Amino acid sequence: MDKKSTLKWLAWGMLIAGFFMASPLWGNAGEIPESLELQSLSELYEGVSFDHLLHMDMVGNCAACHHHGTGDPVEDENCARCHSYSKDTEVVSCGSCHPLEPFSPEYLREKEMDANRYHRDMPGLKAAYHQSCLGCHNEMGGPTGCQDCHPRTEAGDALFRAGAYAPESGAAAGHH
Amino acid sequence: MKNLIESGVPIVDSPTRGKGKRKWSLGEKLLLGLTPRQYLIQAIRNPLNWIIGVIFAIGIPLIAGRFLFGLSFVTHSSNDYPWGLFLAFGLFAMVPLSASGFMLGTTVEIFGRHDFQPIERLALLNGLLGYFFAVVYLLVDLGQPWRLPYPMVVSFGTAAVLFLVAWHVATYLSVQVAEVSASFFEWIGWLPGKRFIRKIAIGLTVSGIILSTLHQGALGALFTYAPGKVHPLWYSSSFLWIFFFCSAIPAGLCMVIAVSTIVKKTMAWRCDEEFLDKLDSLTIGLAKGASLALITYLAIKLIGVAHDNEWAYLATGWGQWFMLELFIGVVLPIALFAWAIHNNRLGVIRFTAFLTVFGIILNRINTALIAFNWKLYQEIPHWREVVVCLTLFAVYLVTYRFILYRLPILYTWREQTDTVEELAKEKITYPKGNPAPVEMFRSMDD
Amino acid sequence: MKGISRRRFLAASVIGGAATTLTMSKKAMGAGTFEGYPEGMGVLVDLTRCVGCRSCEAACNKEQKLPEPAMPFDDPSVFDQTGHGGQKRRPDENAYTVVNRYDPPGANHPLFRKLQCNHCNEPACLTSCFVSAYTKTREGAVVYNEKVCVGCRNCMIACPFQIPAYSYSSAFDPVIKKCIFCYDTRLKYGKPPACVEACPQGVLTFGHRKELIKIGQDRIKARPDRYVDHIYGETEVGGTGWMYLSGVPFEQAGFDTTLGKEPIISNVKEFLSTVPMVLAIWPALFTGFHLLARKKGHADEDHSHESQEDEKS
Incomplete structure (x- = not known):
């Protein structure tokens, strides 16, 4: 197992663990x-x-974030063309549909094989989160x-050359 | 130099010295037959040498800097302006000014106008040196000049216009070396070589025409890769190569007039009487050719504007600059040439030749630098870039002069043993009624 | 290697210009239109999604082992930086991709645009290169072999998107620097480039170019209010591997909308097609002129000096 897929399994594990950790509360709010x-x-x-509860209180409508299958009518007109009467689905978490690695060769091949697939343009999980959260936050x-929701780790600082990894000024001044 | 000759010093113009049959040694030939002291004195007396010395003193360290610290040390070439003055002037302007070789070669060898022979060798040399220094400018500009032979031997980008330019300039350079080597063989005294060149002269000339047509045009075609970058008035995907080729004709001819004017003024001692006698009529002949070519060029430039329907651009600032370039470099020369040829005013013809040369340089710099990236911003060359250009040009001048002083370009190599003194006394006469009395390798025994 | 016979052939034709004819006609034929490899990959850039976080720049820097930037990648002040002549930032030897901010008139929020090599189907850089340093790979990347580059910088002249950059400050090994679609480390193995993987907003969609065009069309169809009805790069200069969707007219986001559909090489074809003609016609034409001119009365004279030469020696 290479490093990448280890990471992937680890990530999935954490996601599922997250759900289980929250599960005792589901009963109180109808498994939410x-x-x-x-x-x-x-x-x-x-x-x-x-804070799911806070967001539920503010938005008051599941379909605003979870396209469909939550009991609330579908909001997006385009989705409504097919899904206005769709039954509730068993899982509504973002990660259940949106892939963690939307551009991996395996996923792309899978998409390609499935000629009848309608959702060919489904964003990956990261994109889905950000588009959904940031889109609404903007409105x-x-x-x-970025760091209002998630503080950057040291690895992030290293990538962004920020914080302790900030360049010494003028060190990389290139050609005009 | 003039003083030395007046005082009777023999200057090398034949294989042997004086009446005796002693041959000039190579060292003596290199010093023109002067003693080292005499040679040094004439060099120090020449004010041009002092000016060139100053240019070298500043420019050569800068050239060294370019190779030690990279292009950014001397140029303002950037990611937006990949090509600067080295190519705009050194390559794109020097090459058309060197079209003289193939023009005069064609006139004399192909069309049989042997009356142009006295100036043919000067035109060939002008061509050779112009190309050679265009390559020198290119070497200074190339990021990795030591890889220049790569398109010939390592990796072939056969669909690229530049591939064609590289091959044709390289082959044409060898053709020109062959053409000019006739004078060199005379000078070092290796006659079989000269005879061989003489035999293949037609072949050389015809390949010269082909190669010139194509690479003069190809230099223009290089800019057809940049339709969005070169201003529409200077751009034409169909005609740009014809513009470049067509304007190279007056450029080459006027360059010969310009060079011969300078030569006549500054080194008349080196020219033989025939050259000096014929020069005025030859200048008129060249001017006639140049004005015809200029008229053609003007016509196709206008067709170019009409073809792409660019009239509206003429009303803009770019249009005015375009029209100014055409006026200075084409319309005014046409008018001046017409008037001066009609009235036999050689001074005006010579001035107009310089003006045309300037006009061509302006056109090439416009295409490569000024009207390039017209949607972005104007780039002004770094002062070091200008100095390096000047320095290379000074090297060009020194080389040019070095060769003209020595090889039988401006004078005829005499196979027997007259001194200059005696030759000066002798009046050369030609049989009357012969329209083309001069042969390149004529012998005085005739 | 296919070059060997040609190399010998070319070497033989150095002196005789006429022999070059065949090479040149090969050249003209080689200039046919090329639609791009069917399996070529691409990226669809949705400008309406970009928030200017510059994660892509940071990821590119790491993946391509580029030099340290002058400022941290999270410093938004770079958006106000202008280069020479008031130009916005452009890719250079230190950054193969940059994100610029635009403020389209009438919009209430800024627009961000990522710049990098668009990996054309028929790249101008490739066709202009006289040492064939560029390759369009089957996977769709336009890559560059720095081992043969002479440094003429014609590719920079030719690129309609002003992408290739040159390491001018290097004296002994200056080379062209540009985005290579992470070919060596990722694309070759079917993986998306580093910037695509880093993008949090799904601005960058990686996939087969043909599929991306469908996706782009679908997005426009689904949200006609959100998008301008055009995929930039679908047809521009013969089509590009990287394509763009925008919510504002493309010229307001700094795109050159005057490029047309023809690949850049089409502009050069007229000249290239004249080359074999000149090579074929000129020799006979001018030799003919020569013969005509000689018949006019210079015939004997033309020979005279040669015979004199012979006598003398």
């Missing part, structure tokens, strides 16, 4: 988690402590800075 640790992608950034005036 009150808070989630979104750690599936934490590497450059720490995981996100997502509603929520925090939009």
